[in-house]
């Protein structure tokens with residue numbers, strides 16, 4: 547609610563589609579996503595975290611860590627393994643079919659944070675289960691991470707224009723709206739950057755941090771799906787299951803040109 551009010555008062559990017567249509571569509575995705583999480587994911591991951599705790603499974607149980615440290619490290623490692631998962635959903639073609647639905651949104655705001663195809667949430671359950679068991683994620687660490695992640699994704703998808711100086715400071719630690727806006731650019735090389743969902747540390751470590759694209763230059767979406775007719779609710783829901791377009795190519799067949807780089811990749815542009 548607070549974010550939505552700020553998005554209206556200080557919009558970061560110019561919006562292209564009708565706000566009402568887009569947000570209604572994204573809320574349908576949010577409803578289906580919530581149902582998938584409640585019916586399929588929660589019954590698997592919650593008991594699994596309990597089992598991890600009882601049997602002391604996972605790397606973090608290799609040490610006798612104080613509870614608070616164990617929970618903190620579990621949240622940090624969940625954030626890192628989500629970075630890896632995000633790269634996978636872009637790189638593995640059948641996973642990209644589902645994540646594509648999140649990226650074809652033609653504008654970016656807090657409602658995009660909830661626009662995930664229910665199939666993407668369903669296929670991520672085995673990965674989530676593996677994260678929990680491999681890391682040693684306890685039930686309280688899982689809940690803490692899920693809540694922090696929700697706040698983070700609502701924030702970095704939002705269309706709020708923060709003063710660039712403030713955003714530069716936040717981006718040293720956490721993913722920000724301008725930073726994630728670059729990941730949603732139609733330029734493929736820009737999409738292949740800023741994979742982090744919480745801490746920016748992972749993009750820094752992997753050399754995938756890219757901050758030098760001004761938001762006014764960013765066109766949000768996927769090159770092959772820029773016509774609003776391509777992203778109606780029905781077409782978006784069916785998207786993973788039908789014939790796939792060469793997503794990098796515009797209707798005219800070329801790839802979108804790269805933006806000129808003014809500053810070093812790691813310095814945030816207004």
Ligand SMILES: [Zn+2]
Nearest residue numbers: 632636645729
């Ligand atoms: Zn993505």
